[in-house]
Amino acid sequence: MISLPPLRALQAFEAFGRLGSVTAAANALGVSVGAVSQQLRKAEDAAGIALLERSGRNVVLTTRGRKYHDRIAAGFDQFRSAQGWIERLNTESVLTLSCLPSLASKWLGSRLLDWQEQNPSAVVRLIGEDAEPSLDGDQVDFRLSYGRKETEFDHWAKLFTDWVVPACSADFLSRHPVKSPQDILDCQLLSIEWSGDQGKASDWATWARSVGLDRTQPSGLVAFSLSSAAIDAAINGRGFVLAQLSMAGDDILSGRLVTPFDLRLRLAESYFLAWDPAVLEKPLGAELRKWLFGLGRHQDQMVARLKLARTGATLAAGRP
Amino acid sequence: MISLPPLRALQAFEAFGRLGSVTAAANALGVSVGAVSQQLRKAEDAAGIALLERSGRNVVLTTRGRKYHDRIAAGFDQFRSAQGWIERLNTESVLTLSCLPSLASKWLGSRLLDWQEQNPSAVVRLIGEDAEPSLDGDQVDFRLSYGRKETEFDHWAKLFTDWVVPACSADFLSRHPVKSPQDILDCQLLSIEWSGDQGKASDWATWARSVGLDRTQPSGLVAFSLSSAAIDAAINGRGFVLAQLSMAGDDILSGRLVTPFDLRLRLAESYFLAWDPAVLEKPLGAELRKWLFGLGRHQDQMVARLKLARTGATLAAGRP
């Protein structure tokens, strides 16, 4: 193995070559001139050839010394670049969350704004995307997703479990005053296309079966690829949506959506939060993770306390 | 200015990342495991982020640690490359001489072979070229040239002063038995085209003037671009050449060329030897320089002792 010369001597040599004088190098390195002088001699001894030409009171690189210096300096440039990278990591701390698009817009977005207000020093980026990103790069710190995808991550935990319930706008309900769950199935139904393995557990047919009804022939059915779009359509009086309590919770509590029957269907899987362990070192990284899990617990509790009725939804008193 | 982390710590970190274990790194660096362990901790402290993941008895790089390591390792690779370059300089020592082509073939070549025989460990390269090379690279160690070109070099000294004298083959002389210097000018003259500023001091017209003759109308004149080619042509009985004593000395002493009159013309300039100061550090570099200057002195002495006559040339006894 090639054994390297004393590194401190190389450093003195690099500084000297870059700055052109022993005095300047000493200042740059924060040591005395004598120290640099000694290290330069050591560098020459280690190299075995004359690197410097001393003519009385000033010192210059020899031709070969210059060449050697070029190579050594390239090495130190690498070090400085590495150092710059590290320092950037330590100072500019953007926290990046990746989240399923509908959940991002209908649930996480507004809540995350609250957190950022309480932590003004934090810079948060929220990305809505279906594909699971890699948490190994420095691109994404957190991923909030659903189902079995958790296997793709090293560090994750369950966030909350969601439910669906049929909901429509108050206006639509007054025009279609459904008397029984069966009547819902005869209205305009807004359907959501779940992608891939998110399971087809929460479509209208499954819901119907779960409440003891049979729905073989669909009435006019409009399909949305985004839950959020389907919910918005329902708010606009376009029909019944099988709304997730997470995404539609705010709309239901505020009366923009009403739920004639409290017939909920639990989703087969849960939402989970995965994270890059490195984020815990970032400023506010650990705090954000804690807050997100608090948000998940809060969501589960909210669902448990939610009373749904044709006249409006209310929250029962819960544990503080 | 970006201040670098402790270099020794970086070195330990680099070795660890490259070899995958603290023990291996310690062996590679030739220190104890404990020392490496301490340096690794120092590297982490300096970086400010977790570089290593310790799970009981084994340690691995974190994702960020790997990235940091890649950059640091690139720096050390530079160092190793620089070290390899230095070591190559110190071990493989080829001595390279650049010389005017004719002087190389007719004078230096055979003499240099003698020196190499006496110094079998030396590897010598002789390059014949007209253009002055740079001695700043590591390509050429010595340059042997003529005239004012010495100004292009930092380190040089006069080598010897040359003279020209008319010479032809014994055969040619018997066919053209010249009685006086004037008769020479009526024979076939072999001329040499000196390039650029080497001076036109040594052409036939100059020689004629120097011996009190006038040569306005040239007889049939053949011009060579290489002195060596002109001399060879004279040896082959093609005419008179204005031969330099350095290049034709051997031929004159051996009788391949004869000189009817000892009417010499001193060249306006001298030959000089320039060198790269770095060569003095190479094995045998200083010796070769000393020998070359000895050769120059020897040449001047030889010229002083040389007796030229129609019947043949002899060397007067000189200082030993």
Add this chain to the structure above:
DNA sequence: TTTCTAGTTTAGAAAATCTAAATCAAGAGA
């Protein structure tokens, strides 16, 4: 000439690095 500047050299102080031994943690084998 003296003075100033830039670098070198030295001895001893300060800091860093290292070693050796004790300790810890986890997996292997009885």
Add this chain to the structure above:
DNA sequence: TCTCTTGATTTAGATTTTCTAAACTAGAAA
């Protein structure tokens, strides 16, 4: 389960390196 082995960490103190301060040298400038 307990013990053994392996690989890493931690400590105290020894060793080595590096540094400083001050004396010194050499060339340039006043």
